[in-house]
Amino acid sequence: MDWTEILIDAATASIGPVAAAYALAAIGLNLQFGYSGLLNFGQAGFMLVGGYGAAITVEHGGSFWLGILVGIAASVVLGLILGGPTLRLRADYLAIVTISAAEILRLIVRSGWAEPLTNGVFGIQGFANPFFDLNPLATAGRYGWGDFTFQGRQLWVMIVGWSLVGLATLLLWKLIASPWGRAIRAIREDEDAARALGKNVFGYKLQSLILGGALGGAAGMLLAVEQQNIVSDSFLPQLTFFLYVIVILGGAGTILGPIFGAIVFRFLFQFFDGFMAQSQAEGWYGDLLDATDAQQIKLVLVGAGLMALMVFRPQGAFGNREELLIDDN
Amino acid sequence: MTTNTIAAEPGVAKPDPILVVDGLQRTFGGLHAVDVDHLEIQRNTITSLIGPNGAGKTTLFNLLTGFDEVDAGTFSLNGESLVGVPSYRVARRGMVRTFQLTKSLGRLTVLENMMFGAPDNPGESLSGAMFRRWRSAEADIEARSRELLERFGMDHMSSEYAGSLSGGQRKLLEMARSLMVEPDIVMLDEPMAGVNPVLTQSLLEHIKALRDDGRTVVFVEHDMDVVQEISDWVIVLAEGQVIAEGRPEQIASNPIVIDAYLGTQSNG
Ligand SMILES: Nc1ncnc2c1ncn2[C@@H]1O[C@H](COP(=O)(O)OP(=O)(O)O)[C@@H](O)[C@H]1O
Numbered sequence: 001m002d003w004t005e006i007l008i009d010a011a012t013a014s015i016g017p018v019a020a021a022y023a024l025a026a027i028g029l030n031l032q033f034g035y036s037g038l039l040n041f042g043q044a045g046f047m048l049v050g051g052y053g054a055a056i057t058v059e060h061g062g063s064f065w066l067g068i069l070v071g072i073a074a075s076v077v078l079g080l081i082l083g084g085p086t087l088r089l090r091a092d093y094l095a096i097v098t099i100s101a102a103e104i105l106r107l108i109v110r111s112g113w114a115e116p117l118t119n120g121v122f123g124i125q126g127f128a129n130p131f132f133d134l135n136p137l138a139t140a141g142r143y144g145w146g147d148f149t150f151q152g153r154q155l156w157v158m159i160v161g162w163s164l165v166g167l168a169t170l171l172l173w174k175l176i177a178s179p180w181g182r183a184i185r186a187i188r189e190d191e192d193a194a195r196a197l198g199k200n201v202f203g204y205k206l207q208s209l210i211l212g213g214a215l216g217g218a219a220g221m222l223l224a225v226e227q228q229n230i231v232s233d234s235f236l237p238q239l240t241f242f243l244y245v246i247v248i249l250g251g252a253g254t255i256l257g258p259i260f261g262a263i264v265f266r267f268l269f270q271f272f273d274g275f276m277a278q279s280q281a282e283g284w285y286g287d288l289l290d291a292t293d294a295q296q297i298k299l300v301l302v303g304a305g306l307m308a309l310m311v312f313r314p315q316g317a318f319g320n321r322e323e324l325l326i327d328d329n
Numbered sequence: 330m331t332t333n334t335i336a337a338e339p340g341v342a343k344p345d346p347i348l349v350v351d352g353l354q355r356t357f358g359g360l361h362a363v364d365v366d367h368l369e370i371q372r373n374t375i376t377s378l379i380g381p382n383g384a385g386k387t388t389l390f391n392l393l394t395g396f397d398e399v400d401a402g403t404f405s406l407n408g409e410s411l412v413g414v415p416s417y418r419v420a421r422r423g424m425v426r427t428f429q430l431t432k433s434l435g436r437l438t439v440l441e442n443m444m445f446g447a448p449d450n451p452g453e454s455l456s457g458a459m460f461r462r463w464r465s466a467e468a469d470i471e472a473r474s475r476e477l478l479e480r481f482g483m484d485h486m487s488s489e490y491a492g493s494l495s496g497g498q499r500k501l502l503e504m505a506r507s508l509m510v511e512p513d514i515v516m517l518d519e520p521m522a523g524v525n526p527v528l529t530q531s532l533l534e535h536i537k538a539l540r541d542d543g544r545t546v547v548f549v550e551h552d553m554d555v556v557q558e559i560s561d562w563v564i565v566l567a568e569g570q571v572i573a574e575g576r577p578e579q580i581a582s583n584p585i586v587i588d589a590y591l592g593t594q595s596n597g
């Protein structure tokens with residue numbers, strides 16, 4: 001068992017490009033769920049339309065930069081379509097509609113008849129060249145200390161990704177500290193009270209859904225750019241639930257929570273991945289577990305680890321315990 | 330404003346009504362929860378709405394403030410129809426309500442609850458929050474909030490979470506918060522329920538102060554002593570209908586009213 005390798009791999013994953021993309025999508029979800037109380041169970045769908053919007057545009061002759069605009073626009077439109085009819089209704093309608101829409105979108109992009117546009121199950125590759133052309137680092141070079149290193153192209157995605165995370169965090173911080181932020185928190189507490197005071201609850205909820213969804217769209221693009229490859233199965237429903245784990249782990253309704261949550265989640269995920277792979281290869285489990293089983297046990301261990309963290313700190317890393325204990329009305 | 334010249338009859342016209350209701354109907358299944366032929370609320374008075382449990386008082390409030398939709402009928406505020414107007418626009422037109430079951434914003438502080446009530450805050454729109462200068466307006470709103478909190482004797486708890494207040498304090502906060510909107514007319518649904526006697530007395534003083542500020546107050550109350558003490562006018566609702574109206578002393582001796590209360594009591 002090479003513990004150093006396991007730990008270094010986990011540390012690498014915790015700040016890698018995927019962690020940045022997860023953090024960005026989680027910031028959007030935190031705005032929706034943590035601050036506005038919206039149950040968006042389809043953040044994976046927002047990421048999908050963002051990523052596919054960009055990839056399809058490039059694949060069909062548009063520039064990469066136009067692709068980015070299309071990706072963002074697609075996630076905004078998705079927010080309008082999903083939020084428009086549901087946000088006037090009870091909270092659970094949004095949950096049902098978002099989770100189904102995300103799955104429907106995924107099944108559509110991988111279906112045969114969408115193939116001319118999406119290339120079906122094989123997905124779209126190599127659309128982000130203009131992004132990597134801007135990379136000031138040596139593409140194949142390795143940067144870091146000792147065994148803890150990143151490839152030049154990976155580091156370039158990380159720099160851009162974490163900068164986006166930083167910008168989104170600043171934006172959220174400014175918004176949440178503003179009267180607009182107070183309004184969405186108030187609506188989370190009680191919609192009718194807000195209406196009775198003359199506030200347009202529907203408008204606020206729609207804005208929050210769209211803004212959070214656009215951050216999800218940006219995150220989906222970041223994932224696709226990093227891989228130079230977009231396939232429908234990167235946007236399974238479990239992706240949304242990973243993001244919920246990240247938000248809750250860091251503390252729902254806190255500014256830094258999603259960043260912290262994404263780092264810890266990616267660390268745990270990679271740690272148990274390495275641990276199970278190595279222990280299985282060394283024959284710890286005899287014939288009991290094959291390599292595929294070991295990967296599945298990994299998810300169980302990640303879940304157990306997360307539960308332990310939540311028992312230890314139910315309000316999440318940055319959450320406020322006093323706030324958690326408030327029993328409304 | 331004196332109500333001495335107004336006849337004590339159900340549906341009587343008032344000299345300067347702020348709110349006028351005509352043929353208002355709301356049924357739940359076969360139940361006529363509200364069935365009001367004609368009703369006027371006189372401007373700048375304290376009007377008590379009384380009636381046994383289930384009489385339709387809360388439903389009437391819900392209809393008038395856009396929280397429920399009428400089956401039939403019209404109603405207008407300051408001469409402009411409010412039928413079909415969504416609740417938040419009703420508030421912006423000057424009619425603000427509170428709820429029988431208090432709606433405090435638990436995970437906002439008392440001060441934040443108050444500041445949220447302020448209308449026309451430039452930083453409250455998404456674009457305003459990002460691009461406009463809202464801090465000076467926000468400072469004014471904070472000053473006004475603190476002033477009101479002081480008036481309501483709650484200034485010492487301004488940084489506490491509203492969710493940690495007692496039931497009575499939440500009622501007080503909800504009422505103070507509704508005043509941040511600067512409404513013409515306040516509709517208070519059982520503001521004294523569950524409030525201890527000391528707080529009740531100060532709530533009554535606040536309600537009187539609202540009238541002295543030129544506002545109109547409609548409030549639902551069960552305690553007849555309280556009603557006698559502060560009302561300029563009393564409206565009695567039973568089974569959705571206005572069965573009596575008049576000055577408090579006229580209502581206290583009205584046999585129809587006594588009958589309505591005793592009737593429902595003996596029916597359980
Ligand atoms: N949403 C509803 N659905 C069905 N019945 C209702 C509803 N709201 C109120 N009611 C009924 O309408 C009647 C009037 O209720 P309400 O207005 O709450 O009375 P009050 O406030 O005078 O006690 C009651 O019989 C109540 O059960």
Ligand SMILES: [Mg+2]
Pocket residue numbers: 386387388429
């Ligand atoms: Mg009631």
